[in-house]
Amino acid sequence: MKKNTLGKIQKNTLHQQIVALLAKRIINQMQPGDKLPSERDIAALLDVNRATVREALKKLETLGFIEIRHGEGIFIKDYLTSGNLELLKMMIYLNDTIPLSILQNLLEIRRIIVPQMAANASENITREELQQFEAIVTGHDTILEKDLAVHQLIAKASRNLLYIFILNFFNQIFRDFGYLYFENPDNQKRSEIFHRELLEAFKAKNSKKAYTITRSVLEYTEKRIYAYYSQIYNNKG
Amino acid sequence: MKKNTLGKIQKNTLHQQIVALLAKRIINQMQPGDKLPSERDIAALLDVNRATVREALKKLETLGFIEIRHGEGIFIKDYLTSGNLELLKMMIYLNDTIPLSILQNLLEIRRIIVPQMAANASENITREELQQFEAIVTGHDTILEKDLAVHQLIAKASRNLLYIFILNFFNQIFRDFGYLYFENPDNQKRSEIFHRELLEAFKAKNSKKAYTITRSVLEYTEKRIYAYYSQIYNNKG
DNA sequence: ATATTATAAGTGGTTGAACCACTGAACCAC
């Protein structure tokens, strides 16, 4: 979760709470095809207004959790068939920590996508974007913010909307869970080196190098994260 | 778009229409950071109730289009930074056809992801899933439905939630735009061969073969689609 | 008896008016 030296200030709206409540209930206790109580019943059950329930349901519908059928009712969808990354994000945030299995999933697909994205970017990046890259590297933001900005720039320069939107997902996760990774100075240095090397590869328009450089840092990242996790498990077990 | 011999039957709900209307306006006429009119003003402008507007806004918020700030107003977000695949889907469906540039983006990332997914699946697939695969191949559905089912099974067997959810995006697009591709008998046969070959590779747990088989059919698909598009452009130009 | 057509009950979709809670700006007191 995001670091907040003053502690959490829980200020959720009612319909947000209802979204979380219904989402948990759906995940833990219900099956695809099951019927949810009617809007009126849910409202009565939670002692809130029907309009508020409807806003929560609207969000769950957009996430692919449920299907609302006029005149019939509200039905659980099969999220393996209809779910999307936003739903996955919601599932992650319902817990306060990211499950190891999903983290592995995420790292694996990242290792496949991001290097190719960097290769594409090296071929399409503009002079202006190169200057932006330079500004990020020489700037004074935290390493986490720098790294996020670099990845976003890579995605933008790849000229592929799907890369951009998939990377947005990664970034939103890492913005909240990645601070831990960068608490280690070695990891900080490794990323700074990566940024500089990639900038050079971009300047030289060397797509092959951009690919291998990116792949390399991702493999390093994975090793460190797994080492961290196995350390936790060893201490606990 | 989905085939509909009776023509379009506009039966959208009010809030769905408002979502489409606002989305178009945001994409075409507004910039990130711009402020939308207040909920009350939008409701008055469109001559609908405020609750209906709020449901539309809720959806746009979930898609990453806008940010609603209590006491301040509604602001356009930078979709390149905050957008997700659902937003991209919406952008595609606002037109009646998929832009070539986005189609290229989609095919490219598909070529990178799906073979790896198939390789993973070959290592993790269960006996039960193999039987399901067999049932799909020997069944009598349309080739489009078969192909979608096969891809879904691959994703499920890959044991990676992100693969599953990203593939859901692809499938939802291809379900509506893919019928054109399978009108060609050659393309039908090519996919049937792919299904059978992949099933054999899965049975043999040969991940390398699963990878190359999948990659190969995707390259074929891309060639055919580009040939189709260039044919259109040549006839027009 | 069977097929067809009303009808009723239950569901989501929409409306209007009112009030609560938050934000920002202008103003005031110190």
Place this chain on the structure above:
DNA sequence: GTGGTTCAGTGGTTCAACCACTTATAATAT
């Protein structure tokens, strides 16, 4: 200046009622 107060504008929530759609059932026609 600094901090508190007030006020107008905004989103958040409530209430009560009605509209529109679906399904099952009862009434009717054949």
